[in-house]
Amino acid sequence: MKSKDKSSQKDDLSANPFLSKQWNGGVRPNETEEEAQLRARQLQEAHKISKQIDSNLHEARKAMEKRRKGVKILLLGQSESGKRAFSPKAFEGERQLWKTIIQLNIISSLRIIVETLAQDWESNGAYPRTPTDSPADGPARKLRRLRLTLSPLFFIGSNVLKLISPDCKDNCREVCVRGTEWKGLLKRRPRASSVSDAPEYSLASRRRSQSVVNQEIDPTSVLCGSRAEIIDLWADPLVRQTLQRHRVYLEQMPGFFLNDIARIATMDYLPSDSDIVRARIRTVGVEEHHFVFEKGAESNADVYITDVGGSRSQRATWVPYFDDVQAILFLAPLAFNQTLEEAVRVNRLEDSMMLWREICSSKLLAKANLILFFNKMDVLQATLAAGVEVRRYVPTYGDLPNDEQTVTKYFKEKFRTYHRRNSPQPRPFMCYETSAIDINSMAVLLIGVRESILRQHLREGDML
Ligand SMILES: Nc1nc2c(ncn2[C@@H]2O[C@H](COP(=O)(O)OP(=O)(O)OP(=O)(O)O)[C@@H](O)[C@H]2O)c(=O)[nH]1
Numbered sequence: 098m099k100s101k102d103k104s105s106q107k108d109d110l111s112a113n114p115f116l117s118k119q120w121n122g123g124v125r126p127n128e129t130e131e132e133a134q135l136r137a138r139q140l141q142e143a144h145k146i147s148k149q150i151d152s153n154l155h156e157a158r159k160a161m162e163k164r165r166k167g168v169k170i171l172l173l174g175q176s177e178s179g180k181r182a183f184s185p186k187a188f189e190g191e192r193q194l195w196k197t198i199i200q201l202n203i204i205s206s207l208r209i210i211v212e213t214l215a216q217d218w219e220s221n222g223a224y225p226r227t228p229t230d231s232p233a234d235g236p237a238r239k240l241r242r243l244r245l246t247l248s249p250l251f252f253i254g255s256n257v258l259k260l261i262s263p264d265c266k267d268n269c270r271e272v273c274v275r276g277t278e279w280k281g282l283l284k285r286r287p288r289a290s291s292v293s294d295a296p297e298y299s300l301a302s303r304r305r306s307q308s309v310v311n312q313e314i315d316p317t318s319v320l321c322g323s324r325a326e327i328i329d330l331w332a333d334p335l336v337r338q339t340l341q342r343h344r345v346y347l348e349q350m351p352g353f354f355l356n357d358i359a360r361i362a363t364m365d366y367l368p369s370d371s372d373i374v375r376a377r378i379r380t381v382g383v384e385e386h387h388f389v390f391e392k393g394a395e396s397n398a399d400v401y402i403t404d405v406g407g408s409r410s411q412r413a414t415w416v417p418y419f420d421d422v423q424a425i426l427f428l429a430p431l432a433f434n435q436t437l438e439e440a441v442r443v444n445r446l447e448d449s450m451m452l453w454r455e456i457c458s459s460k461l462l463a464k465a466n467l468i469l470f471f472n473k474m475d476v477l478q479a480t481l482a483a484g485v486e487v488r489r490y491v492p493t494y495g496d497l498p499n500d501e502q503t504v505t506k507y508f509k510e511k512f513r514t515y516h517r518r519n520s521p522q523p524r525p526f527m528c529y530e531t532s533a534i535d536i537n538s539m540a541v542l543l544i545g546v547r548e549s550i551l552r553q554h555l556r557e558g559d560m561l
């Protein structure tokens with residue numbers, strides 16, 4: 098029996114050159130039969146691992162080769178410039194996930210309102226220390242009621258943020274995500290309560306089940322339960338006046354959905370494509386999308402689109418992606434009257450121009466095609482229509498007409514000049530005006546842009 102076992106092992110091992118050098122087919126001096134068998138099994142295991150590593154290396158090499166031959170496109174631009182709308186989107190199958198992001202955006206707007214009201218009403222001495230200090234309908238009472246009503250929603254919002262935003266601290270407001278991991282985390286989130294599933298989930302039952310709320314990670318039921326209060330709050334002239342006094346223009350902030358609250362705060366709400374494009378999620382780090390281009394003559398080409406975080410602290414992560422990139426899509430909204438969120442003294446448009454100059458002058462990017470997008474044209478139109486004058490923010494604009502066409506032409510010339518002066522070698526200047534929330538025009542434009550990048554890539558012979 099023993100000898101049969103040994104001979105069959107020997108047969109297996111003799112077919113394995115890696116092991117045959119080390120396995121002499123028998124028991125070594127000072128080794129028991131069991132020890133010899135154990136050694137054989139360990140060697141076999143080592144061989145399996147080694148083959149697995151070989152295969153992984155082979156796959157990695159193949160992937161690298163495929164990537165090398167593929168078209169690499171890099172999305173650049175300051176934070177909130179709209180880069181997400183320029184990367185490939187998968188609306189279907191992800192609506193439930195984006196619903197949560199939109200709910201978080203709403204919670205974030207509500208937090209801003211409560212904080213602004215508190216700041217105003219407390220600093221005026223209107224906020225009472227005890228309930229008897231205030232008249233029944235006074236702002237202080239209102240604020241107290243509001244805090245009570247919204248606190249379960251704020252709790253749940255923080256729970257979800259902690260789950261999906263690894264860099265989120267305790268009082269984090271914004272949805273910041275690394276890569277696409279957050280999608281998996283949201284998909285796998287456990288359902289904490291059955292109480293809150295009821296559509297009639299009331300304020301009273303919410304209070305009773307506070308401990309359940311503390312662990313809850315789906316805002317849907319609580320948001321539906323607070324629907325009427327949120328609608329009233331957003332329609333309240335006193336609230337609007339207070340926000341205006343503090344120059345809090347929620348409607349102009351990314352991820353603003355309070356005008357749609359009646360539609361969104363329902364149990365069966367599913368976001369439309371347009372809702373998803375309007376949702377706000379800040380990118381931390383770098384996100385790469387790979388797809389096979391299937392339209393037009395240039396079909397079946399591998400395209401890699403890299404989306405980066407655009408806030409100042411994130412920009413150091415861009416450089417490693419400059420290496421072999423064929424095209425940069427650079428987003429520069431003409432936000433002449435806005436400042437950066439992370440540096441409130443820095444004008445957004447100045448920051449974009451400074452970045453553009455740096456990108457144009459980068460030697461690593463000397464061969465890359467640079468395509469400039471004046472994104473958020475709808476915002477520019479609204480700003481100019483509201484009578485905001487460019488010359489107040491950009492003195493060199495002088496007395497030129499304050500209309501969209503002249504403003505766009507003026508800044509296009511500035512970007513063109515930087516491009517010509519700073520590029521290490523001549524290259525074409527390409528500039529498009531876009532509004533990324535207009536999903537139909539964007540889809541057509543992006544296909545056209547990708548097709549032309551691909552054609553250029555083929556012409557340069559990299560793929561041949
Ligand atoms: N009104 C308007 N909003 C836009 C447009 N393009 C993007 N947005 C919104 O602007 C917000 C910011 O867009 P993102 O794509 O997340 O910005 P980003 O450039 O990726 O920002 P980071 O990830 O921080 O680098 C989102 O809420 C978008 O819906 C546009 O053309 N018009």
Ligand SMILES: [Mg+2]
Nearest residue numbers: 180181379380
């Ligand atoms: Mg982003």
